[in-house]
Amino acid sequence: MTSTLSSTDPLAVSIIIVAADSGPxxxxxxxxxxxxxxxLELILVDNGSSDGIPQAIQRAHQNDHRLRCLYNHANLGxxxxxxxxxxxxxxxVLLILNPDCMLDEASLRRLLQLLEETPKAGLIGAVVCDEQGVPDPASYRRDPxxxxxxxxxxxxxxxGEGVHIAGGMPDHPVQAEAVSxxxxxxxxRVxxxxxxxxxxxxxxxxDLDLCRRARDAxxxxxxxxxxxxxxxKGGSSRHRPVFxxxxxxxxxxxxxxxxxxxSRHLFVRIFVWSGIWAHFVLNLPRLWLRLLRYKPRTDTA
Known part of the structure; x- marks a missing residue:
């Protein structure tokens, strides 16, 4: 696809996508x-993918000046x-987007509008949903x-006292402690x-860290x-769940x-550290089973 925008048009947003064997x-x-x-400009940052898809995307859109690719030769995180x-x-304006999020024109314009209308906003998230339209609770949560x-x-x-917020996902803009x-x-500038x-x-x-630091500032x-x-929900996550x-x-x-x-209390730190890693170990059988059942999608594009 060739862009219809001139290279001299003022940019409304720079969209950043990070890929790491993210799949089709x-x-x-x-x-x-x-x-x-x-x-807009789209900056595709590849973290050492081996599937060749970022390179194929760059070739497919080589006439679109909006796409820029940055290749890291390892997975930097x-x-x-x-x-x-x-x-x-x-x-x-920066928009950070997962490689498996499908952003449409209306959503993008609404996000930019809300950012413009909310001068004290340092960060705005959206309600991310699965294929059945069910919102991810991580879209709207409290500090954990x-x-x-x-x-x-x-x-x-x-x-109303836990990490997730009771009452369902709001259908209008609200302040939050953390978003996805x-x-x-x-x-x-923020x-x-x-x-x-x-x-x-x-x-x-x-993301929790960035939200917290934005609020603290x-x-x-x-x-x-x-x-x-x-x-x-993660093409790169499905084929390496343990990692x-x-x-x-x-x-x-x-x-x-x-x-x-x-965390200031030593015995609490020990309790939390033990709990976190016990949870990881107890989940290993389920994660290995998921890996055994994993079937990569065939890219026919």
């Missing part, structure tokens, strides 16, 4: 973005890759403090002020409850040590 859904995600008429993509961005996590384990979410990193839009993602996270929980975090975006789970648990431990006041 990456093609679909890129097609959705490039179908939008909003003046999600946050570090986004930071490198953001360093190449030309727009004053230990006391909240324990309450969630024992039904505290229903009373599958889709985040923010002013570039991203740079926060120095981007904390690169000590490899995968998972870096005096910015607001918002959920665009009226924006629903299909999220395919992903390992880094998710590492991220949980880092977030706890950085932000939870309970």
């Amino acid at each position: 859904t990456l093609r679909e995600g890129v097609r959705h973005v490039l179908a939008c008429k909003v003046p 999600f946050g570090p890759a986004v930071n490198r993509g953001a360093a190449l961005a030309h727009s004053d 403090l230990l006391r909240r996590a324990l309450r969630s384990m024992f039904g505290g979410d229903k009373s 990193g599958a889709l985040m839009v923010m002013p570039r 991203f740079e002020f926060l120095r981007g993602f904390d690169e000590a996270y490899f995968l998972h929980c870096e 005096g910015y607001q975090v918002w959920l665009a409850g009226d924006v629903r975006v299909l999220h395919g 992903v789970s390992w880094h998710k648990h590492r991220g949980m431990w880092r977030w706890f040590r950085k932000f939870d006041p309970a």
